[in-house]
Amino acid sequence: MNTGCVFCKISEDKIQARKIYQSNDIIAFHDINPQAPVHVLVIPRRHIRNLLEADEQDASLIGRMLIVTTQIAKQLNIAESGYRIVINTNRNAGQSIDHLHIHLLGGRAMQWPPG
Amino acid sequence: MNTGCVFCKISEDKIQARKIYQSNDIIAFHDINPQAPVHVLVIPRRHIRNLLEADEQDASLIGRMLIVTTQIAKQLNIAESGYRIVINTNRNAGQSIDHLHIHLLGGRAMQWPPG
Numbered sequence: 001m002n003t004g005c006v007f008c009k010i011s012e013d014k015i016q017a018r019k020i021y022q023s024n025d026i027i028a029f030h031d032i033n034p035q036a037p038v039h040v041l042v043i044p045r046r047h048i049r050n051l052l053e054a055d056e057q058d059a060s061l062i063g064r065m066l067i068v069t070t071q072i073a074k075q076l077n078i079a080e081s082g083y084r085i086v087i088n089t090n091r092n093a094g095q096s097i098d099h100l101h102i103h104l105l106g107g108r109a110m111q112w113p114p115g
Numbered sequence: 116m117n118t119g120c121v122f123c124k125i126s127e128d129k130i131q132a133r134k135i136y137q138s139n140d141i142i143a144f145h146d147i148n149p150q151a152p153v154h155v156l157v158i159p160r161r162h163i164r165n166l167l168e169a170d171e172q173d174a175s176l177i178g179r180m181l182i183v184t185t186q187i188a189k190q191l192n193i194a195e196s197g198y199r200i201v202i203n204t205n206r207n208a209g210q211s212i213d214h215l216h217i218h219l220l221g222g223r224a225m226q227w228p229p230g
Binding site: 035036051052054055056058059060061062063064066067069070073074078079080081082083084085086087088089090091092093094095103105106107108109110111112113114115 | 184204220
């Protein structure tokens with residue numbers, strides 16, 4: 001755990017969040033500042049700063065995070081209508097929390113370009 | 116191979132594209148309609164329609180696709196400044212080609228919301 005990290009604190013139930021999925025290494029919760037009718041964040045419990053800090057040994061974990069994200073899209077009934085997954089790394093992308101997280105957005109038509 | 120799929124044809128060199136990465140199961144090439152100074156697509160060679168068609172057995176492949184995407188971000192010098200990864204599934208997200216693809220965008224500040 002990174003003691004200064006809000007997502008680590010959510011993982012350890014030291015900060016409240018509207019969690020909708022938990023396993024031994026992945027959790028998901030509703031974004032506190034949603035950009036669509038459905039906006040969920042999927043994160044690893046382990047403090048990985050972003051994709052640049054992940055390596056080939058993390059491929060299975062990251063792949064399972066995407067499978068979980070799709071399972072949540074199905075659960076929240078946005079899978080068939082459509083959903084966008086976004087992962088931001090570093091400043092130009094707007095990464096605001098230095099703990100790897102997948103954005104899941106749906107429930108409305110998304111625009112192009114994607115920001 | 117899906118005979119009607121443009122990305123399958125790119126994978127098999129039956130349609131030209133500006134490829135920048137090739138392995139036995141993943142390829143990457145520049146988007147023909149770029150939305151940022153760098154806009155690359157990373158796809159599996161196998162015809163998977165989208166994430167809804169992937170299952171847990173594909174977690175490793177999908178994870179490696181994201182690792183490859185990050186390697187390309189480094190190669191194209193957008194990793195430190197920042198890059199956004201986008202995966203669209205079905206109509207609301209704007210999925211336009213029915214072959215799973217990861218968008219890699221960078222080289223400019225991306226906006227929020229992401230479309």
